[in-house]
Amino acid sequence: MIELKDLHKAFGTVKAVDGVSFTARDGEITGLLGPNGAGKTTTLRMLYTLMKPDAGRVLVDGIDAARDPVSVRRRLGVLPDARGLYKRLTARENIAYFGRLQGLDEAALRARSDALIAALDMADIADRRTEGFSQGQRVKTAIARALVHDPRNIILDEPTNGLDVMATRAMRAFLRRLRDEGRCVLFSSHIMQEVAALCDRIVVIAHGRVVADGSADALRAQTGEANLEDAFVKIIGSGEGLAA
Numbered sequence: 001m002i003e004l005k006d007l008h009k010a011f012g013t014v015k016a017v018d019g020v021s022f023t024a025r026d027g028e029i030t031g032l033l034g035p036n037g038a039g040k041t042t043t044l045r046m047l048y049t050l051m052k053p054d055a056g057r058v059l060v061d062g063i064d065a066a067r068d069p070v071s072v073r074r075r076l077g078v079l080p081d082a083r084g085l086y087k088r089l090t091a092r093e094n095i096a097y098f099g100r101l102q103g104l105d106e107a108a109l110r111a112r113s114d115a116l117i118a119a120l121d122m123a124d125i126a127d128r129r130t131e132g133f134s135q136g137q138r139v140k141t142a143i144a145r146a147l148v149h150d151p152r153n154i155i156l157d158e159p160t161n162g163l164d165v166m167a168t169r170a171m172r173a174f175l176r177r178l179r180d181e182g183r184c185v186l187f188s189s190h191i192m193q194e195v196a197a198l199c200d201r202i203v204v205i206a207h208g209r210v211v212a213d214g215s216a217d218a219l220r221a222q223t224g225e226a227n228l229e230d231a232f233v234k235i236i237g238s239g240e241g242l243a244a
């Protein structure tokens with residue numbers, strides 16, 4: 001479970017995150033939806049301890065990220081916005097490298113790598129160097145790498161960015177599977193359909209603040225709009241910066 005409590009972060013005069021609080025629960029997919037520049041990436045960076053908040057707290061499975069960042073990182077699998085892979089290594093070697101950094105022994109590493117390569121349907125590319133990989137192949141490798149230590153909480157920044165329709169469908173199925181295993185899945189997106197198709201709970205963020213938080217049905221009821229897209233536009237105040 002991930003709890004964010006009144007997070008703040010400013011860059012000079014820009015209040016990127018201005019009092020964000022929400023909870024992402026186990027066994028649910030939570031979507032962080034907001035237009036470009038809303039503060040999604042900054043919020044996620046504070047959550048995965050890459051950036052220190054100016055104020056506020058992050059708790060992962062009840063552990064305070066400021067007090068024990070190492071334990072928090074162990075409990076998180078992160079697909080960051082920058083997906084840098086080592087291009088001279090094969091996909092499998094990229095995954096193994098991260099597994100060793102996480103302290104997995106060789107037997108556990110092999111078992112986890114094989115399971116992820118099968119789950120992400122990447123057997124055909126696993127032993128190729130990642131140099132020259134397509135966007136979809138890179139995303140799959142980065143996800144396998146992020147999950148090698150079997151984390152309970154999974155954070156993904158725009159996971160389907162640049163993926164084609166089939167790869168997007170496969171990614172959605174994979175995220176549902178993680179959810180059905182009881183994990184806490186949190187992802188950010190500025191694509192309404194993505195969030196509508198996938199999420200049990202939607203946190204809408206605009207100008208660094210949470211402007212709505214609930215199921216798709218709750219958001220429709222809150223706004224009186226039958227169509228989720230219309231509900232989002234009403235909540236955010238405009239459709240600018242959101243993609244259908």
Ligand SMILES: Nc1ncnc2c1ncn2[C@@H]1O[C@H](COP(=O)(O)OP(=O)(O)OP(=O)(O)O)[C@@H](O)[C@H]1O
Pocket residue numbers: 011014015016034035036037038039040041042043190
């Ligand atoms: N390192 C930084 N230095 C200065 N300003 C920043 C920095 N990081 C983010 N910002 C600003 O903070 C605001 C929020 O940015 P953020 O990247 O969190 O938004 P986002 O919701 O992830 O947007 P997008 O969908 O475009 O990725 C923006 O105005 C951005 O320009």
